[in-house]
Amino acid sequence: MSLLTRRRLLHRAALSATAAGAARAGLTGAGAAGTAASTAALVAGCGATPDPDGDPAPHGPLRFPPGFRWGAATSAYQIEGAAKEDGRGASVWDTFSHTPGRTRNGDTGDAAADHYHRYAEDLDLMRDLGLHSYRFSISWSRIQADGSGRPNQRGLDFYRRLVDGLHERGIAPMATLFHWDLPQTLQDAGGWENRDTAARFAEYADIVFRALGDRVPDWLTINEPKTVVQNGYIWGHHAPGRQDPDAAYLVAHHLQLAHGLAVRALRATGAKTRIGPALNLHPCYPADDTPEASAATRLYDGYENRLYLDSILKGAYPQDVLADLGPDSRLARGIRDGDLKIISSPVDLVAVQYYTPIYVTGQGDTVRRWPTSEASWQQLYPEGMYDILTRVTRDYGTIPLTITENGLPCPDTLAADGTVDDTARIGFLRDHFAAAHRAIRDGVPLESYHVWSLLDNFEWAEGYDQRWGLVYVDYPTQRRVLKRSAHWYRTVIRDNGL
Numbered sequence: 001m002s003l004l005t006r007r008r009l010l011h012r013a014a015l016s017a018t019a020a021g022a023a024r025a026g027l028t029g030a031g032a033a034g035t036a037a038s039t040a041a042l043v044a045g046c047g048a049t050p051d052p053d054g055d056p057a058p059h060g061p062l063r064f065p066p067g068f069r070w071g072a073a074t075s076a077y078q079i080e081g082a083a084k085e086d087g088r089g090a091s092v093w094d095t096f097s098h099t100p101g102r103t104r105n106g107d108t109g110d111a112a113a114d115h116y117h118r119y120a121e122d123l124d125l126m127r128d129l130g131l132h133s134y135r136f137s138i139s140w141s142r143i144q145a146d147g148s149g150r151p152n153q154r155g156l157d158f159y160r161r162l163v164d165g166l167h168e169r170g171i172a173p174m175a176t177l178f179h180w181d182l183p184q185t186l187q188d189a190g191g192w193e194n195r196d197t198a199a200r201f202a203e204y205a206d207i208v209f210r211a212l213g214d215r216v217p218d219w220l221t222i223n224e225p226k227t228v229v230q231n232g233y234i235w236g237h238h239a240p241g242r243q244d245p246d247a248a249y250l251v252a253h254h255l256q257l258a259h260g261l262a263v264r265a266l267r268a269t270g271a272k273t274r275i276g277p278a279l280n281l282h283p284c285y286p287a288d289d290t291p292e293a294s295a296a297t298r299l300y301d302g303y304e305n306r307l308y309l310d311s312i313l314k315g316a317y318p319q320d321v322l323a324d325l326g327p328d329s330r331l332a333r334g335i336r337d338g339d340l341k342i343i344s345s346p347v348d349l350v351a352v353q354y355y356t357p358i359y360v361t362g363q364g365d366t367v368r369r370w371p372t373s374e375a376s377w378q379q380l381y382p383e384g385m386y387d388i389l390t391r392v393t394r395d396y397g398t399i400p401l402t403i404t405e406n407g408l409p410c411p412d413t414l415a416a417d418g419t420v421d422d423t424a425r426i427g428f429l430r431d432h433f434a435a436a437h438r439a440i441r442d443g444v445p446l447e448s449y450h451v452w453s454l455l456d457n458f459e460w461a462e463g464y465d466q467r468w469g470l471v472y473v474d475y476p477t478q479r480r481v482l483k484r485s486a487h488w489y490r491t492v493i494r495d496n497g498l
Helices: 003-024 034-045 092-097 115-129 153-168 184-188 196-215 225-233 245-269 291-313 319-325 330-334 339-343 383-396 423-441 484-495
Strands: 069-073 133-137 172-178 218-223 274-280 284-286 350-353 358-360 401-405 446-452 471-474 479-482
Touching (some): 069 484, 115 153, 115 479, 115 484, 172 196, 218 225, 218 245, 284 291, 291 358, 291 383, 350 383, 383 423, 423 484
Parallel strands (some): 133 172, 284 358
16 A cells, blocks of 8 residues: 555545534534435424424425335344343454443443343334334344354344244344444454454354345345444544554455355355345545546545445456555455455345445545534435435446435434424435435336334444434333334335325
């Protein structure tokens, strides 16, 4: 990796930290016209005055295709709790969150939303909302405490009960194998910098596939490998908390290799079920009309999107990214013969997670064009949903797509009458649903949409300060309360549209 590239990557980390500080100080980007402006106006108040019919900014009517599936998403460490029960081992997030100064207020996922004990109640909530699909993740350290060896039967039994409960309520399970909670024992042996971790992941995947088999119709391999790379190894504000760009892109390669090995492991079982990656994709736009901004945006897109899409769907890493990293980078030196063939093992679907656009200057820096949510990194631009979906279809063909995360944090509070009025979230979701609808109309094979998230939960480094859920969780009592957005979403599901 060149010194220039290393400096650029670390500079991005500094810009991210500056943006986060500005957001906590109450600063936001400039306003704009169209749906982004309407969403921003709602979010600015996070409880703005609704329209006379009770919902903000109606589009209607928009009807989705017959058979379109509506769902919600969660992840294991963020909701399960029971961190030391029934044979579960420690993960990198247990270690990270228990390290002073790593998370807001010193929060941990030890209890989270206590889903491990309250899963039946949560399944009933899903049924009452009318969900067609539930996307969740499996805790690797609950299946193999140390990341290898004999499986923990109590862990497998929990996920069997969860999957059976979903089927009993007419909800399709969509399971993610890895959502950032690497067993700590594997991290101690080098983590994702160690190529052997990809092999251990394939063994873990095989255990889970053989335990749950066709009971899970859709499998996702690695959730947001880019977030592990950037947040965990460049910026350092996620586990394992490193700031080492040289290591980061070797980690990217091993995560991609683990994905491909898991795809092959599923095929080897003979299960008649589908599998694909879950990628957070950020549409990248030039900040101005200069040739320099256009060129910088192309490279930025390589790091944000093509590094993962091209390797999985085209069997090659983008040449501009490889050239920028340099022939002596750990990524370049870590690629072995046959790796890209494994990584590009044919998949059945691609899960897209959309939260924010990125605007790039001619110097390769980023600027904010739209107001942000409580999450300082999230610019509010629903049109980005349309752009990224159509881009994937245009550049990679008509592979089935599913949205597995899209949502908004709000400072939700429980009112005296026992309700939670999150009008802003309704407006946000309505605008993004409309953008997805337009993408379908223009030929995108989008099958389903999973709102992030079902429950308020442990939001990684932000602890419990940010609430993303359709369902309010009163953490001291673990009481669940449907927010206004949940009642609205139930109507969307019933009507299959807006």
